[in-house]
Amino acid sequence: xxxxLYQQIQEFYDASxxxxxxxxxxxMHHGYYGADGKQQKDRRQAQIDLIEELLNWSGVKDAENILxxxxxxxxSSLYLAQKFNAKSTGITLSPVQAARAKERALEANLGSxxxxxxxxxxxxxxxxxxxxxxxxxxSGEHMPDKTKFLQECYRVLKxxxxxxxxxxxxxxxxxxxxxxxxxxxxxxxxxxxxxxxxISLPEYEAIAHQLPLNNIRTADxxxxxxxxxxxxxxxxxxxxxxxxxxxxxxxxxxxALSLGLMSRGYERGLIRFGLLCGKK
Numbered sequence: 001x002x003x004x005l006y007q008q009i010q011e012f013y014d015a016s017x018x019x020x021x022x023x024x025x026x027x028m029h030h031g032y033y034g035a036d037g038k039q040q041k042d043r044r045q046a047q048i049d050l051i052e053e054l055l056n057w058s059g060v061k062d063a064e065n066i067l068x069x070x071x072x073x074x075x076s077s078l079y080l081a082q083k084f085n086a087k088s089t090g091i092t093l094s095p096v097q098a099a100r101a102k103e104r105a106l107e108a109n110l111g112s113x114x115x116x117x118x119x120x121x122x123x124x125x126x127x128x129x130x131x132x133x134x135x136x137x138x139s140g141e142h143m144p145d146k147t148k149f150l151q152e153c154y155r156v157l158k159x160x161x162x163x164x165x166x167x168x169x170x171x172x173x174x175x176x177x178x179x180x181x182x183x184x185x186x187x188x189x190x191x192x193x194x195x196x197x198x199i200s201l202p203e204y205e206a207i208a209h210q211l212p213l214n215n216i217r218t219a220d221x222x223x224x225x226x227x228x229x230x231x232x233x234x235x236x237x238x239x240x241x242x243x244x245x246x247x248x249x250x251x252x253x254x255x256a257l258s259l260g261l262m263s264r265g266y267e268r269g270l271i272r273f274g275l276l277c278g279k280k
Contacts, residue, residue, distance in 0.1 A: 006093060006120070008194045009142055013094035017073055024232065026104065027051075027075035029138045029166075030225040030273065037223045043231045050225070051079055054137075057219065058164050058277040063133035067091070067156060069121050070139020074101030074114070080135065081110055089131070091119040122148045124156055132161040140167030140204075144196040147207050154211045157280045163213060165204070169274040172200045182270050189261050189271075201274035213278030222273045226266035232259055 020028055024043070031046025032053050033039045041049070055061075063084045068077040071090025078101075081088035088110075092098050101116040119125050121136075122145055134153045143149040153163050170178065170186060178186070190197060201218055208216050265271030 005144060005194070005196060010093045010095070012194045013072075013092070014096040017094065017097050017100065021073055021100070025075075026073055026078075028072040029076070030228045031231070032221070032224050033227045035224055037225070037227050043228070046228065046231075047075075048079070051076060051137075053224075054164060054166065054275070057275065058162060058217070060133060060162050060164065062086075063162075065089075065131050065158075066133045066135060067126070067131040069124075069134065069136040069153060070142065071097070071101060071116060073097050074104050074116060076135060076137055077101065077114060077116070078105060078108055078110055080133070081114055082108070086133075087113045089114070089126075090116045091121060091124065092116070093118065093120065122152055124152050126156045128155055129158045129161075130156045132158045134161065134163045136163075136165040136167070138166060138168065140165055141193075141195050141198050146199055146204065147210075150204075150207050150211060154213065154280060159280050161280050162277060163280070164275075164277045166273070166275050167204070168195075168198050169201045169204070169272040170198050171269055171272055172202050174202065182268075185261070185265060185268075185270055189265065192261065201272060201276070204274060204276050208276055208278055211278075213280065216276070216278040219275040220272055221275060222266060222269075222271070225273045226263075229259060229263040229266065 027044065027047035029047060030050060031043055032050035033041065033046055063080065063086045066080050066086050066088040068088060068090040071077050071092050074090055077088040077090040080086065090101055095118050098116040098118050105111045105114040121139065121143060134157050136153065140146065140149060157163055189195065201220060205216060205218050262271060
């Protein structure tokens with residue numbers, strides 16, 4: 001990961017995570033609105049439902065030692081640690097996120113079996129075969145080398161353990177390549193959200209077969225999660241959010257003003273919400 005990209009991601013989340021928690025809560029990921037995307041529910045409940053639906057889809061019923069790659073402020077890490085009575089470790093590029101996650105772990109009485117580190121997901125500071133569940137919820141899009149990222153997830157996974165990766169993708173390009181307008185749309189998203197690039201779900205699946213993961217499954221849940229962005233847009237333009245944005249810096253303001261990029265990306269079928277799981 002280049003120093004410039006590393007710093008951009010770190011600074012983006014250092015600046016924006018406090019506001020996100022204040023306005024939107026501890027879970028920094030999409031919500032689940034039913035397979036058809038039409039279930040009406042509280043946005044925070046939708047985010048918790050996404051975690052539960054992912055566990056059901058992947059068949060994970062227990063875990064003892066969990067790694068959350070791209071942990072944010074510990075939303076998934078602490079939820080999974082509590083659910084499975086497990087140890088959890090989260091990594092992030094943001095010192096602000098890691099510090100807040102540690103605070104939240106203490107508040108939840110999970111400090112003794114949770115840990116949060118500032119670490120690069122492409123060069124993880126863990127021994128081989130350390131975790132029986134590696135969980136990556138919306139962090140793969142930040143990785144400049146998707147193959148290296150998945151290789152590292154595979155390396156730290158115990159034999160018999162499960163990898164669950166959920167990430168932003170673009171549409172498959174086997175039938176038709178991305179148009180110039182689609183490429184521009186993606187470039188706008190990359191610039192605002194500090195992404196090097198995204199790939200399609202079939203491309204991720206091809207990497208997973210090379211690892212080689214076993215029992216590989218993939219799914220596209222774009223329809224189920226797409227309504228999330230409209231809820232976020234609605235909540236972003238409240239007085240509380242407005243004043244929070246003023247003190248969060250230009251990158252956060254730009255991110256808020258560009259929320260429609262993601263909403264429109266889903267509407268046109270360009271942005272996809274890709275799932276992949278498999279066993280070592």
